[in-house]
Amino acid sequence: MRHAIETHGLTKQWGDLVAVDDLSIRVEAGECYAFLGRNGSGKSTTARMLLDFIRPTRGTARVLDGAGGDPNIRARVGYLPGDLNLAGNTTAHEAFMFFGSLAATPDRRRLDDLIERFGLDPTRPVRELSTGNRRKVGLILAFMGRPELLILDEPTSGLDPVLQEEFRELLAERKAEGATIWLTSHVMAEVERVADRVGLIRDGRLARELTMADLRRQTTGRVVFTFAGRTDPAAFEGLPGVQEVDAGGEADELTVTLNGSAAAALSTAGRLGATAVRTERRDLDDVFLDLFEESRR
Amino acid sequence: MNPAHVTRVYAQWFRVRLRSTISWTLGLAAIVAVTAAFYPSLEGVFDDVEEGGGLSSLLGLSGDIDPSSPLGFIWTNLYANVVPWVLMAFGIALGGAAIAGDEERGTLEYLLSKPVRRGEVLVARFAGMISILAIAAVVSGVALLASAPLFDLTTAMTATAPDGSTTTNPGIDAGNVAAGTFAALAVGVGTGSTAFLLGAVLGRHGLAVGIASGFAIAGYILYTLSNVTGSLDALTWISPWRWYVEDAMFINGLDWDVALPFVLAAVCLAVGWWSFLRRDLR
Structure with missing residues (x-):
């Protein structure tokens, strides 16, 4: 069988x-x-x-x-x-x-x-x-x-x-x-x-x-960069491997959702003077909702 | 068909219905015993009943049945109406519960997730319905046999007419009780089988019980009104009351008409089988 x-x-x-x-x-x-x-x-x-x-x-x-x-x-x-x-x-x-x-x-x-x-x-x-x-x-x-x-x-x-x-x-x-x-x-x-x-x-x-x-893999694709001051999220938009950029958290933070390699985002964060970086595990239910949104489209 | 599965499903349903079986059975036996107890005090009550009229058909009076005799009293007060009605109602309750009741509660689906065939469940439940009805009927018959001697129902009664002639009416014996009980059981089985069939086909408990009850009541009304008005006589063949009352098997003994409900039950089982094995569960 x-x-x-x-x-x-x-x-x-x-x-x-x-x-x-x-x-x-x-x-x-x-x-x-x-x-x-x-x-x-x-x-x-x-x-x-x-x-x-x-x-x-x-x-x-x-x-x-x-x-x-x-x-x-x-x-x-x-x-x-x-x-x-x-x-x-x-x-x-x-x-x-x-x-x-x-x-x-x-x-x-x-x-x-x-x-x-x-x-x-x-x-x-x-x-x-x-x-x-x-x-x-x-x-x-x-x-x-x-x-x-x-x-x-x-x-x-x-x-x-x-x-x-x-x-x-x-x-x-x-x-x-x-x-x-x-x-x-x-x-x-x-x-x-x-x-x-x-x-x-x-x-x-x-x-x-x-x-x-x-x-x-989809649950680990979120990186939060901390900068010395407010940073324009547009700097990350359109980069290879970047799906979404969110400046809605702390004033000096940017949250970057990845759907591929993190190299370009890390390079740009370094160039802009990021003082700290941490990865965030996405909730599986968020992934679930995203997948359903994708399937709806 | 696996006989072991049929037996287990039958026994399990029997256990589940044990409490209601006891209630119905004791209720019917009590009705029989209490009615028998009234016999000594009701002498002469039926003297004014006109034979052949609407009231006489409601009471099951036909031919030369004397309602003041032991046989006539028990026939007109129990076996011509109350006993078959109670067995019909119990039959409808059982027939409706057998498939559709469990289906609506969701218990049938879980049973069918186990290694049993739908046909095995159908046969086990049908056999359960008939045997539970038989228990209620037999216990009511035993109740009558036990109470009859206490209330002079087994003693032959001699009546004297105004012209001085005498008629001797026999008392009740075991043969009367057996024949009457079996005929009433047959009516209960036939009516219960229609509820069973409707449940197996529709899977809707309320509909099955409602339609079967409607048929039972309509059959009774049709028969009694037809007797009163003399019209629609040809249609009364669909009513079990026509043969049941006219044959009066409690008094006259069994005849072949008693097989009619069992033929109907076999047809209901066959059609229910055909439909239940093909349809979706609800």
């Missing part, structure tokens, strides 16, 4: 609304692919098509070299929905036993380990749990069978920072064991530490695909 997920021209349309439009992606086996987009951009619709909850208007989706509706394929997939709903007064423990039994005999040691890691009380009815605790139940259900492919819709939504860290560790463990991970998010920083590749979806269309290395 080369591709854990493969879609070709995947399209879902309801009347005039095109929720997913001509989506073609390939996720390699063992890869962690983050599907990023704003609310309503088509992330969850894509996940629902991968698992055959809804059928494509056009195009195809294959999961683990098979159809998402095939029980033999689903037995190898762990799924976390955006909002986990379980019937009636089902307790977390009953849910683990029931859903676990549909795939195989539940591994009690694995289950106990996950319950302990997430600090969950499994005896309470799921519908009485807080949003965060329901999320824990969903994550344990997704991870308990050691699935080959994890499809996680907004996995850390509702989790506190400590549990987010626990989730990332769990994800890293599964990835180290060879599992493929496909997750959706609208928070770039959330995926920074776990994803290998990012797909940006906007209005149902795949706007960009980048590796995390590409993204990280």
Whole structure:
């Protein structure tokens, strides 16, 4: 198996609304692919098509070299929905036993380990749990069978920072064991530490695909020069490698955003008598917004 | 189809619905027992009911049923109306919840992310609906069997006409209760199956319950008004009440008409299967 997920021209349309439009992606086996987009951009619709909850208007989706509706394929997939709903007064423990039994005999040691890691009380009815605790139940259900492919819709939504860290560790463990991970998010920083590749979806269309290395390069491209007095930003505009110059900070500072080599900017700053220089890490969410602005254009 | 999956999904739904099953079942059993308890004190109340009129059709009176006899009393007060109505209402609640209810709450989608087929879930829920209805029906029948001897309902009653002639009406026996309970269950299964079908096709709980309830009420109104006015008689064949009341299986024993709701249920399951396996989840 080369591709854990493969879609070709995947399209879902309801009347005039095109929720997913001509989506073609390939996720390699063992890869962690983050599907990023704003609310309503088509992330969850894509996940629902991968698992055959809804059928494509056009195009195809294959999961683990098979159809998402095939029980033999689903037995190898762990799924976390955006909002986990379980019937009636089902307790977390009953849910683990029931859903676990549909795939195989539940591994009690694995289950106990996950319950302990997430600090969950499994005896309470799921519908009485807080949003965060329901999320824990969903994550344990997704991870308990050691699935080959994890499809996680907004996995850390509702989790506190400590549990987010626990989730990332769990994800890293599964990835180290060879599992493929496909997750959706609208928070770039959330995926920074776990994803290998990012797909940006906007209005149902795949706007960009980048590796995390590409993204990280974009986060380090801001340099702040301090001068003895006010300096005209025009001196940096149009220089090779300079994307933007901002004089909006301290009166004696200029912030230069780079999209290439820093040589010309450094040379000019030296010529103008810069007294100090520091680099600033851009917030990943800023990069996320910039990329969406680019894709809009 | 994996029988182990069907069994697990069936058992899980049964557990989820256990509380409401107990409530409906005990409620129906209580209605049966309380109604039976009124028998000794209602002698003569039905003397003025005119046979063949609108009131008599509402009460299920036809042919030579004497509403003051044990069989006639239980038929007119329970099995001609209350028991099938309660089982119909319970059937609609179960049929609506089976697919569409869980679909609207989002619980069905999560179940279908596991290695179960849609058809397995459909069959398990359909079997669950029928068996839960059967439990409610059987317990109500047992409640009648247990309470009947306490209120003189098992004793044959001899009535003397003004001309001095006498008629002996038998008391209730297990055969009457079994036949009446099975016929009422059949009506509940047929009506519940329409709600099940609508839920499987539409995925909308409110619509499924609303339309199925509308059909059930319209069928009753159509039958009773047709009896009063004598018009639209040809249309009453779509109402289960036509065969249910006229056959009066609680008194006369089972006949083949009781198979009609089960045929309808099989058609509902088949059409629901065809649609549910093809459509998008909501």
